Amino acid sequence: xxxxxxxxxxxIYNPGLESQVNALDGVDLTIDxxxxxxxxxTSGSGKSTMMNxxxxxxxxxxGTYYLNGAAxxxxxxRELERIRSSQVGFIFQGYNLIPALNVWQNVALPxxxxxxxxxxxxxxxxxxxxxxxxxxKAETRPSRLSGGQQQRVAIARAICTRSPILMADEPTGALxxxxxxxxxxxxxxxxxxxxxxxxxxxxxxIAAQADRVVRVKDGRVVDDSLWHREEARP
Amino acid sequence: MNAxxxxxxxxxxxxxxxxLTMLGIIIGVTAVLVLVALVAGYNADVTAYYEKLxxxxxxVEVTWYDPTxxxxxxxxxxxxxxxxxxxxxxxxxPSHTLxxxxxxxxxxxxxxxxxxxGTQWDVCxxxxxxxxxxxxxxxxxxxSPVCVIGSYLTQTFFPYSDPIGQTVTVNGHALTVxxxxxxxxxxxxxxxxxxxxxxxxxxRVLLGSAYVTRYTVxxxxxxxxxxxxxxxxxxxxxxxxxxxGEVELENGNAAMSESTSExxxxxxxxxxxxxxxLLVGGIGIMNIMLVTVTERTxxxxxxxxxxxxKWEIVTQFLIEAAILSSLGGLAGIALGYxxxxxLGQAMYGVVSxxxxxxxxxxxxxxxxxxxxxxxxxxxxxxxxxxxDALRSE
Ligand SMILES: Nc1ncnc2c1ncn2[C@@H]1O[C@H](COP(=O)(O)OP(=O)(O)OP(=O)(O)O)[C@@H](O)[C@H]1O
Ligand SMILES: [Mg+2]
Numbered sequence: 001x002x003x004x005x006x007x008x009x010x011x012i013y014n015p016g017l018e019s020q021v022n023a024l025d026g027v028d029l030t031i032d033x034x035x036x037x038x039x040x041x042t043s044g045s046g047k048s049t050m051m052n053x054x055x056x057x058x059x060x061x062x063g064t065y066y067l068n069g070a071a072x073x074x075x076x077x078r079e080l081e082r083i084r085s086s087q088v089g090f091i092f093q094g095y096n097l098i099p100a101l102n103v104w105q106n107v108a109l110p111x112x113x114x115x116x117x118x119x120x121x122x123x124x125x126x127x128x129x130x131x132x133x134x135x136x137k138a139e140t141r142p143s144r145l146s147g148g149q150q151q152r153v154a155i156a157r158a159i160c161t162r163s164p165i166l167m168a169d170e171p172t173g174a175l176x177x178x179x180x181x182x183x184x185x186x187x188x189x190x191x192x193x194x195x196x197x198x199x200x201x202x203x204x205x206i207a208a209q210a211d212r213v214v215r216v217k218d219g220r221v222v223d224d225s226l227w228h229r230e231e232a233r234p
Numbered sequence: 235m236n237a238x239x240x241x242x243x244x245x246x247x248x249x250x251x252x253x254l255t256m257l258g259i260i261i262g263v264t265a266v267l268v269l270v271a272l273v274a275g276y277n278a279d280v281t282a283y284y285e286k287l288x289x290x291x292x293x294v295e296v297t298w299y300d301p302t303x304x305x306x307x308x309x310x311x312x313x314x315x316x317x318x319x320x321x322x323x324x325x326x327x328p329s330h331t332l333x334x335x336x337x338x339x340x341x342x343x344x345x346x347x348x349x350x351x352g353t354q355w356d357v358c359x360x361x362x363x364x365x366x367x368x369x370x371x372x373x374x375x376x377x378s379p380v381c382v383i384g385s386y387l388t389q390t391f392f393p394y395s396d397p398i399g400q401t402v403t404v405n406g407h408a409l410t411v412x413x414x415x416x417x418x419x420x421x422x423x424x425x426x427x428x429x430x431x432x433x434x435x436x437x438r439v440l441l442g443s444a445y446v447t448r449y450t451v452x453x454x455x456x457x458x459x460x461x462x463x464x465x466x467x468x469x470x471x472x473x474x475x476x477x478x479g480e481v482e483l484e485n486g487n488a489a490m491s492e493s494t495s496e497x498x499x500x501x502x503x504x505x506x507x508x509x510x511x512l513l514v515g516g517i518g519i520m521n522i523m524l525v526t527v528t529e530r531t532x533x534x535x536x537x538x539x540x541x542x543x544k545w546e547i548v549t550q551f552l553i554e555a556a557i558l559s560s561l562g563g564l565a566g567i568a569l570g571y572x573x574x575x576x577l578g579q580a581m582y583g584v585v586s587x588x589x590x591x592x593x594x595x596x597x598x599x600x601x602x603x604x605x606x607x608x609x610x611x612x613x614x615x616x617x618x619x620x621x622d623a624l625r626s627e
Pocket of ligand 1: 014043044049050093
């Protein structure tokens with residue numbers, strides 16, 4: 001049984017209007033546990049839309065999404081909350097940090113919803129911040145950080161829950177190539193420990209390091225190939 | 235627990251906005267409490283006035299068309315009231331008054347209410363004899379130049395000496411003090427204690443004229459008022475013929491009940507004003523809570539997308555709204571009590587506070603409005619798909 005399965009998933013904005021957009025136009029996709037998948041495609045091709053559905057942050061207009069064999073569309077709000085809290089670590093394209101909380105509080109926030117005690121929350125938040133290399137900014141407000149630093153805080157927030165699935169929408173978009181490589185290395189390590197990683201990227205060099213690349217165009221999967229990392233490396 | 239901390243954090247984070255939210259409630263609750271307290275104070279003031287004045291009185295005024303053909307009814311009326319109506323009444327007295335300057339030694343008292351009364355004047359006027367004696371039949375028959383003085387005069391003229399046997403002058407006429415009255419109205423110059431009781435037969439001396447036309451009949455129980463009024467009407471129909479004059483009878487309790495009903499309608503109007511004040515406060519809360527939630531829909535979206543349960547988000551807003559509106563309510567109560575005390579003291583000289591029921595009611599009402607209006611937008615926002623909440627600006 002595969003971990004994730006999309007069957008004929010459509011996401012249609014403004015249906016019937018002149019401005020109708022088929023952001024997802026009949027997507028079939030299967031991802032197994034432990035995979036490291038990169039999703040690539042041009043801007044506006046529907047990558048974020050797909051990722052939001054995979055992360056249970058949005059619902060498809062039609063089609064079915066199976067997670068661990070269970071149809072997500074039939075789930076209650078409670079069950080979806082539980083999936084978001086304990087199954088998926090999500091990194092947004094736009095970081096989405098809470099301005100009123102400082103860096104480590106932002107990172108620790110998902111742990112609150114898992115009923116982790118305050119001491120342990122802080123310890124794990126600091127650990128995650130160390131992994132992305134900005135533990136020294138723990139007490140700072142997000143608004144005082146650069147884009148790349150905010151992105152790393154967002155990554156720390158997603159990894160500190162140690163969820164079995166990590167979804168990242170352009171996690172290296174705001175990072176220089178060296179820091180980007182470090183983040184990628186971190187994801188490979190997590191993947192090696194069993195985490196399923198799905199990431200969106202524009203960067204072919206990043207995509208080349210994935211085990212599998214899914215190319216999206218106009219809301220459809222147009223190419224889906226397994227690579228051997230050794231082959232892909234230049 | 236989490237929700238509580240987050241709520242407190244966010245209240246503290248946006249102190250200005252939190253204060254504005256509370257302001258509506260503070261104003262509403264304060265307005266209600268002050269209005270209620272002032273109405274209560276006014277009621278108490280009026281009631282106290284009538285109580286001091288004395289209740290169950292029938293005022294009689296006889297108008298003779300030709301003063302030379304008048305009859306002195308005083309003795310006859312006294313006999314009728316005390317004998318025929320003795321079961322129902324406490325007494326009757328002529329009740330002519332004048333305002334005069336009273337002097338003793340170097341001291342003087344202005345605007346003293348000088349009453350030309352009979353022997354039962356004290357009973358009819360709700361006064362009690364303190365020292366000495368009252369005005370007696372003997373004084374009336376002989377037009378003795380004597381008087382009984384009210385407590386304000388006693389205080390002014392004889393703070394350390396015995397007033398009995400001393401002489402005071404009323405508009406220049408010397409009167410011997412034979413008695414004093416107990417204080418019944420605070421002993422101030424503008425009180426009912428600034429008075430003097432002297433035989434009505436001194437009217438020729440003090441007024442220069444000699445006919446008594448006003449009487450007060452004191453009835454024992456208020457339920458007998460109508461019966462006494464009817465009896466008096468019948469009495470005067472026989473004694474004062476239509477051709478010689480006319481008689482007007484006034485039920486003293488009617489004036490009181492009139493001002494009581496005035497107070498009731500005033501309370502209703504002010505109650506309406508107070509309710510509007512509370513409602514405006516409530517709308518203020520609603521507005522600010524709405525803005526707050528819209529402003530924070532993104533935050534709600536972020537929290538939802540990292541796994542926050544809907545109920546926890548709603549609880550956070552609930553706690554926030556509850557804290558803000560109850561703090562506002564408490565501040566409103568404190569301010570309301572303070573203002574009620576200050577204004578009550580200034581306007582009526584008595585400190586009257588709004589009742590516990592009104593206080594609790596205003597508090598609960600404002601808290602309910604705050605929570606209701608605060609919660610509604612939060613529940614709506616927390617029900618959105620995370621992406622939809624995140625997209626909101
Ligand atoms: N809320 C929305 N309403 C209408 N159209 C939308 C909405 N969200 C996305 N779209 C449209 O859906 C299409 C896919 O958008 P999506 O964000 O998935 O693109 P993307 O592949 O992530 O692009 P990028 O690489 O620029 O992030 C776009 O054409 C976009 O205009
Ligand atoms: Mg995108």
